[in-house]
Amino acid sequence: MKKREEPPREEGPLRADAARNRERVLAVARELLASGDASLQMNQIARAAGVGVGTVYRHFPTRQDLLEALVNEHLQALLDQARAAEEAEDARLGLRRFLRAVLDLLLADVGLAEVLNAQRDAHTQTSRLKAELFAANDRLLKRAHRAGLVRAEIGADDIQRLMCGIEHAVRIGEDRRALAERYLTILLDGLRPA
Amino acid sequence: MKKREEPPREEGPLRADAARNRERVLAVARELLASGDASLQMNQIARAAGVGVGTVYRHFPTRQDLLEALVNEHLQALLDQARAAEEAEDARLGLRRFLRAVLDLLLADVGLAEVLNAQRDAHTQTSRLKAELFAANDRLLKRAHRAGLVRAEIGADDIQRLMCGIEHAVRIGEDRRALAERYLTILLDGLRPA
Amino acid sequence: MKKREEPPREEGPLRADAARNRERVLAVARELLASGDASLQMNQIARAAGVGVGTVYRHFPTRQDLLEALVNEHLQALLDQARAAEEAEDARLGLRRFLRAVLDLLLADVGLAEVLNAQRDAHTQTSRLKAELFAANDRLLKRAHRAGLVRAEIGADDIQRLMCGIEHAVRIGEDRRALAERYLTILLDGLRPA
Amino acid sequence: MKKREEPPREEGPLRADAARNRERVLAVARELLASGDASLQMNQIARAAGVGVGTVYRHFPTRQDLLEALVNEHLQALLDQARAAEEAEDARLGLRRFLRAVLDLLLADVGLAEVLNAQRDAHTQTSRLKAELFAANDRLLKRAHRAGLVRAEIGADDIQRLMCGIEHAVRIGEDRRALAERYLTILLDGLRPA
DNA sequence: GATGAATGAGCATTCATTCAT
DNA sequence: AATGAATGAATGCTCATTCAT
Numbered sequence: 001m002k003k004r005e006e007p008p009r010e011e012g013p014l015r016a017d018a019a020r021n022r023e024r025v026l027a028v029a030r031e032l033l034a035s036g037d038a039s040l041q042m043n044q045i046a047r048a049a050g051v052g053v054g055t056v057y058r059h060f061p062t063r064q065d066l067l068e069a070l071v072n073e074h075l076q077a078l079l080d081q082a083r084a085a086e087e088a089e090d091a092r093l094g095l096r097r098f099l100r101a102v103l104d105l106l107l108a109d110v111g112l113a114e115v116l117n118a119q120r121d122a123h124t125q126t127s128r129l130k131a132e133l134f135a136a137n138d139r140l141l142k143r144a145h146r147a148g149l150v151r152a153e154i155g156a157d158d159i160q161r162l163m164c165g166i167e168h169a170v171r172i173g174e175d176r177r178a179l180a181e182r183y184l185t186i187l188l189d190g191l192r193p194a
Numbered sequence: 195m196k197k198r199e200e201p202p203r204e205e206g207p208l209r210a211d212a213a214r215n216r217e218r219v220l221a222v223a224r225e226l227l228a229s230g231d232a233s234l235q236m237n238q239i240a241r242a243a244g245v246g247v248g249t250v251y252r253h254f255p256t257r258q259d260l261l262e263a264l265v266n267e268h269l270q271a272l273l274d275q276a277r278a279a280e281e282a283e284d285a286r287l288g289l290r291r292f293l294r295a296v297l298d299l300l301l302a303d304v305g306l307a308e309v310l311n312a313q314r315d316a317h318t319q320t321s322r323l324k325a326e327l328f329a330a331n332d333r334l335l336k337r338a339h340r341a342g343l344v345r346a347e348i349g350a351d352d353i354q355r356l357m358c359g360i361e362h363a364v365r366i367g368e369d370r371r372a373l374a375e376r377y378l379t380i381l382l383d384g385l386r387p388a
Numbered sequence: 389m390k391k392r393e394e395p396p397r398e399e400g401p402l403r404a405d406a407a408r409n410r411e412r413v414l415a416v417a418r419e420l421l422a423s424g425d426a427s428l429q430m431n432q433i434a435r436a437a438g439v440g441v442g443t444v445y446r447h448f449p450t451r452q453d454l455l456e457a458l459v460n461e462h463l464q465a466l467l468d469q470a471r472a473a474e475e476a477e478d479a480r481l482g483l484r485r486f487l488r489a490v491l492d493l494l495l496a497d498v499g500l501a502e503v504l505n506a507q508r509d510a511h512t513q514t515s516r517l518k519a520e521l522f523a524a525n526d527r528l529l530k531r532a533h534r535a536g537l538v539r540a541e542i543g544a545d546d547i548q549r550l551m552c553g554i555e556h557a558v559r560i561g562e563d564r565r566a567l568a569e570r571y572l573t574i575l576l577d578g579l580r581p582a
Numbered sequence: 583m584k585k586r587e588e589p590p591r592e593e594g595p596l597r598a599d600a601a602r603n604r605e606r607v608l609a610v611a612r613e614l615l616a617s618g619d620a621s622l623q624m625n626q627i628a629r630a631a632g633v634g635v636g637t638v639y640r641h642f643p644t645r646q647d648l649l650e651a652l653v654n655e656h657l658q659a660l661l662d663q664a665r666a667a668e669e670a671e672d673a674r675l676g677l678r679r680f681l682r683a684v685l686d687l688l689l690a691d692v693g694l695a696e697v698l699n700a701q702r703d704a705h706t707q708t709s710r711l712k713a714e715l716f717a718a719n720d721r722l723l724k725r726a727h728r729a730g731l732v733r734a735e736i737g738a739d740d741i742q743r744l745m746c747g748i749e750h751a752v753r754i755g756e757d758r759r760a761l762a763e764r765y766l767t768i769l770l771d772g773l774r775p776a
Numbered sequence: 777g778a779t780g781a782a783t784g785a786g787c788a789t790t791c792a793t794t795c796a797t
Numbered sequence: 798a799a800t801g802a803a804t805g806a807a808t809g810c811t812c813a814t815t816c817a818t
Contacts, residue, residue: 015777018778021778041813042813042814043780043812044812046779051779052781053779053780053813053814054778054779054780054816055777055778055780057813057814057815058777058778063813117366153376154376154380157367158373158376158377161366161373161377162377162380164363164366165359165360165361165362165364165366165377166359166363167359168358168359168362169355169356169358169359169362170355170359172311172355172359173351173355179355182347182352183355183356183359185384186348186356186381186385187380189384189386189388190379190380190382190383190384190385191380191384192383194383209797209800209801210797211796211797211802211803212801212802212803215803233787235786235788236787236788237787237788238787240805245803245804247788247789247804247805248789248791248802248803248804248805249802249803249804251788251789251790252801252802252803253802257788403798405798405799406798406799409798429791430791430792430793431791431792431801432791434800439800440800440801441792441793441794441800441801442794442795442798442799442800442801443798443799443801445792445794446799451792541764542764542768545755546761546764546765549751549752549754549755549761549765550751550765550768552750552751553747553749553750553751553754553765554751556746556750557743557744557746557747557748558743558747560699560743560746560747561739561743567740570740571743571744574736574744574769574772574773575768575772576772577771577772577774577776578767578768578769578770578771578772578773579768579772580771582771597780597781597817597818599781599782599817599818600780600782603781603782623807623808623809624808624809624810625807625809626808633783634782634784635783635784635809635810635811636781636782636783636810636811637781637782639809639810640780640782641781
């Protein structure tokens with residue numbers, strides 16, 4: 001929780017070895033998240049990355065910092081997908097593709113949902129990405145409303161929550177690929193105006 | 195993890211004071227689950243209940259024992275609801291009422307989903323209740339299939355997973371009452387044959 | 389450690405059921421000692437004996453009380469053996485038989501050595517038995533000295549210690565019967581005047 | 583019981599402060615063993631050494647690790663003594679000196695007997711030392727057999743057990759120095775062919 | 777910057793002993 | 798007398814975080 005008392009250095013480019021360590025830590029953490037272990041224990045990560053704990057703490061003072069660093073790549077990826085979806089000819093297909101991408105990433109990265117649902121972010125970049133994603137999501141949704149694909153009372157926040165719910169449902173089961181497809185279909189059908 | 199070597203004594207009625215303590219422990223644990231804390235730490239519970247740790251362990255040798263004791267009441271309640279739903283005139287209404295009850299209980303008791311999704315149970319009673327609930331769920335679902343309310347490929351296990359997912363979605367949001375209603379509607383609409 | 393505040397009842401005969409319980413506790417404890425478990429945990433004993441812990445404590449306020457109650461029978465048995473050995477024609481044979489009996493009982497009852505080597509006893513009876521045993525041991529030894537079987541500087545306390553040592557050596561090995569015989573022979577040969 | 587998952591890192595020389603702490607822990611543990619307390623409780627040791635529990639665990643993940651670390655020095659010392667004894671002119675004197683050394687160390691270190699008699703070791707080094715010691719013991723014994731000093735049926739394992747037994751006998755008494763000498767003499771005399 | 781040893785609070789669990797029933 | 802529920806100190810062990818090297 002404590003902030004470093006160092007001069008708030010200006011985000012200059014890291015020294016080569018520092019950058020290498022940072023990447024190693026991120027890579028290891030990513031694997032752990034992907035394997036379903038969301039505990040992100042600093043010592044464990046340090047050991048697996050072959051660096052000292054101190055190094056992990058230097059790059060990521062809190063678990064939240066690390067988590068956001070990992071997740072932000074995925075947030076950016078989602079943002080790209082959302083923008084691509086906006087370009088899509090078919091509103092329905094665009095929406096579905098986007099939501100499928102969301103679902104896949106939520107399943108691949110246990111940390112993503114955690115960050116998405118967090119009330120506060122450690123980094124403004126995270127907040128910015130989340131806001132942009134939300135906005136894109138909202139635009140897609142507005143288009144879907146206009147196309148009669150989604151009932152009026154559903155907002156982007158509902159979509160976000162429902163996607164996290166679907167992820168949960170899929171995660172509980174065995175055959176994730178099949179369930180993802182099945183439950184997404186149910187969701188999209190259910191969203192249509194009655 | 196170690197099991198007590200005590201003979202599986204015949205569970206006669208508890209002494210008055212023992213029963214009082216047991217209830218106090220359960221009450222405290224229930225509150226914790228309701229508040230969203232599913233960690234169920236023995237020391238914490240003992241402190242909050244105003245009893246010694248040993249007392250908690252006497253009544254519930256493992257966290258799992260305690261968890262199942264709490265959840266079994268709710269499983270039984272759900273079972274009753276499921277049976278009532280089977281009696282309902284209207285298949286659609288019966289199903290909806292039942293699922294709403296499931297959702298409410300899942301929201302009120304974070305332990306419920308945990309037990310429901312656990313592969314193994316500590317007590318046979320838990321397994322029995324889960325099996326009976328599943329069976330009732332399955333009967334309700336069969337009836338819904340026949341009534342054309344639910345698409346054919348959806349099984350009782352899907353329902354169980356989807357309900358856990360919906361719970362998750364609702365829990366993330368603010369106004370649980372409204373969201374529960376809204377998302378349940380979406381689910382039921384989505385489940386209908388295309 | 390605390391003594392009961394009850395009137396120091398005059399050791400009147402126990403009520404029939406009390407006597408039965410006392411025997412059950414002793415029987416269970418005996419088995420535990422024989423099985424090599426010298427921990428004598430009150431709860432464990434109570435459970436195995438089918439009585440409440442309180443009952444065990446009533447009969448044997450401390451672990452030491454219980455231990456001595458168990459061991460005293462064996463001390464008495466040894467005393468009988470020692471007296472029989474004193475009657476024996478052959479000093480050497482008498483001594484050997486006695487020491488063999490000591491060894492067998494030490495092996496059969498892990499508590500025996502503990503009591504034998506304790507500095508203080510809980511019951512005067514134990515002290516009396518130990519003293520009598522020591523005296524008998526001493527008489528046997530004196531006779532052995534006169535018969536030139538044991539070197540002069542060896543006292544009854546040495547014998548006691550050496551027997552506990554031999555017991556230990558035998559206990560470490562596998563084939564207790566064979567080792568007991570072998571090591572006892574070595575001891576007796578070693579004790580002879582140089 | 584759980585083993586650390588750390589890579590079996592190459593045991594480079596410790597940092598100065600780490601080495602100091604390690605030694606402090608070992609010193610405290612040594613004293614405890616010497617005082618006859620073989621329980622080696624981690625918290626107790628940490629407190630007495632003036633370090634945190636974690637430090638003890640870092641250096642010695644299990645009680646067994648600590649125990650073997652302490653004992654291995656003594657095993658090595660014994661091995662040296664055994665080899666010196668093999669060089670001795672006089673077989674009898676060599677054997678006696680060696681056994682005396684064994685006895686002294688067993689008395690000075692309650693852990694030694696425990697490790698010596700353990701079926702399994704945590705470290706291969708311990709197993710190696712034990713095996714080498716046993717082999718040296720065996721060679722000394724063979725030489726004693728040839729010199730007519732020890733009866734044929736006695737093996738190195740008997741010697742090991744008997745030494746533990748003698749240690750026990752000495753430990754029970756008061757004047758350890760005198761008893762060690764006395765009982766060792768009895769043992770050696772007793773071992774001679776009849 | 778990097779390291780990793782050290783710290784100690786915190787949770788799990790056991791067991792000797794007391795005392796209300 | 799008997800019961801066994803309750804107690805809580807004691808011990809084991811983990812892990813997030815700090816800081817000397």
